Amino acid sequence: MKAATVTTRRSPVLGARTSTTRSRTRTGTSAFGPPVTIIYDTTGQLRHPGQATFQMVSSAYLLRRTHSWVWGTASSENQKPRQQLFNHKEVMGKKHKDLFPRIIETGNLYRAYHKAAKGKLYTGGHLIFKQNLAANIANLRKALASGEYQPGNPNLFWVYEPKPREITAMPFMDRVAQHALCNVIEPIFDQVFLPASHACRKGKGTHSAAVAVQAELRRMQSNGVKPWVLKTDFSRYFYSVKRDVLHAEYRRKLSCQPTLELLGKIVPATGVGLPIGNLTSQLSANIYGHIIDRWLAHKVGITRFFRYMDDIVVLGHSREALDMLRMGMQWFSEATMGMRFSKWSVQPAARGINFVGYRIWDTHKLLRRDSVLRAKRKIARYSRLGLHDQLNRFLASWMGHAKWADAHNLMKFIGAAT
Numbered sequence: 001m002k003a004a005t006v007t008t009r010r011s012p013v014l015g016a017r018t019s020t021t022r023s024r025t026r027t028g029t030s031a032f033g034p035p036v037t038i039i040y041d042t043t044g045q046l047r048h049p050g051q052a053t054f055q056m057v058s059s060a061y062l063l064r065r066t067h068s069w070v071w072g073t074a075s076s077e078n079q080k081p082r083q084q085l086f087n088h089k090e091v092m093g094k095k096h097k098d099l100f101p102r103i104i105e106t107g108n109l110y111r112a113y114h115k116a117a118k119g120k121l122y123t124g125g126h127l128i129f130k131q132n133l134a135a136n137i138a139n140l141r142k143a144l145a146s147g148e149y150q151p152g153n154p155n156l157f158w159v160y161e162p163k164p165r166e167i168t169a170m171p172f173m174d175r176v177a178q179h180a181l182c183n184v185i186e187p188i189f190d191q192v193f194l195p196a197s198h199a200c201r202k203g204k205g206t207h208s209a210a211v212a213v214q215a216e217l218r219r220m221q222s223n224g225v226k227p228w229v230l231k232t233d234f235s236r237y238f239y240s241v242k243r244d245v246l247h248a249e250y251r252r253k254l255s256c257q258p259t260l261e262l263l264g265k266i267v268p269a270t271g272v273g274l275p276i277g278n279l280t281s282q283l284s285a286n287i288y289g290h291i292i293d294r295w296l297a298h299k300v301g302i303t304r305f306f307r308y309m310d311d312i313v314v315l316g317h318s319r320e321a322l323d324m325l326r327m328g329m330q331w332f333s334e335a336t337m338g339m340r341f342s343k344w345s346v347q348p349a350a351r352g353i354n355f356v357g358y359r360i361w362d363t364h365k366l367l368r369r370d371s372v373l374r375a376k377r378k379i380a381r382y383s384r385l386g387l388h389d390q391l392n393r394f395l396a397s398w399m400g401h402a403k404w405a406d407a408h409n410l411m412k413f414i415g416a417a418t
Contacts, residue, residue, distance in 0.1 A: 100262075
């Protein structure tokens with residue numbers, strides 16, 4: 001069995017000095033060339049550097065060889081090489097069956113209706129559904145039970161803040177059906193999600209993500225470590241989800257065939273992409289992100305990482321270790337999930353970590369500049385158009401986010417401006 005080192009620059013593990021930017025930061029985009037890594041033989045032994053062969057190969061070539069080569073990287077925890085296979089298989093505990101009666105149970109459908117009505121009380125879809133509530137709930141239950149239920153045609157529209165996105169708004173009855181489904185299956189998947197996942201989970205959110213990052217920074221600093229941070233962002237995350245892979249993730253926990261068939265009607269098993277705006281899309285995107293969470297935690301052995309949907313932050317002891325980890329993350333996510341990074345960076349954590357709308361240090365948190373600029377633009381627009389209800393709702397939401405940052409003077413300024 002041959003051993004080889006695949007590199008675009010000499011690896012620090014082999015004792016050679018690496019190049020860096022003037023600001024000691026490694027950054028990049030989704031376009032990546034031959035990576036820095038070390039290939040071990042199947043015994044787990046690294047050949048002597050003098051015996052290693054330097055090759056310039058593409059990531060596609062390396063992925064084709066993963067059936068016989070074992071990839072190793074350095075853990076940010078102990079800097080020891082870990083040997084892992086790309087095509088791994090995890091055990092996620094028992095599968096759940098007989099879920100469908102709970103989904104179509106009348107009480108669950110009424111709970112789903114009340115959830116779907118939040119924030120939609122005066123929309124046409126809700127008012128029409130509410131007029132004959134009992135009959136509509138009964139009809140929905142009958143359609144679900146008989147297997148005749150088919151989702152309706154969505155209303156599509158675009159939003160442009162913070163970036164252009166096409167939003168899918170389903171008819172109100174379909175929103176009720178999705179809530180009924182998620183009421184039952186979301187707790188099942190939430191039990192296996194790792195603590196590192198913070199998006200769209202009960203008791204989690206942007207605040208918990210920021211607090212967790214800051215707490216880990218403080219722990220590392222107290223141990224005399226000057227942490228480095230790897231920050232990655234997947235390109236077009238919702239639009240790039242491979243639905244056959246997603247359905248394989250569903251089947252890891254669900255064995256109830258009617259439930260899987262209902263999921264297949266809402267999220268077809270073929271094709272690529274999830275519609276932004278669907279309740280099931282949020283859960284499905286989190287299930288999909290759990291693939292890389294699982295790989296980082298159980299296969300690579302990383303514990304100092306945090307994910308909020310498609311944004312991932314990893315803390316480590318050195319730029320070299322995080323650089324190597326980033327290469328592996330790119331290969332794994334492209335090969336297994338069909339995802340590419342839109343951008344990434346490796347830099348000292350002392351510069352602050354841009355994550356979940358904050359810039360985070362071990363001592364304090366600030367609001368990100370783009371968040372403040374968007375808030376000022378919205379406030380000016382709502383005030384100019386006299387949209388006082390929208391302004392008040394936006395301010396309540398934004399102030400709730402801002403109060404967790406060190407932004408007292410900014411909040412006073414915003415309050416005075418309105």
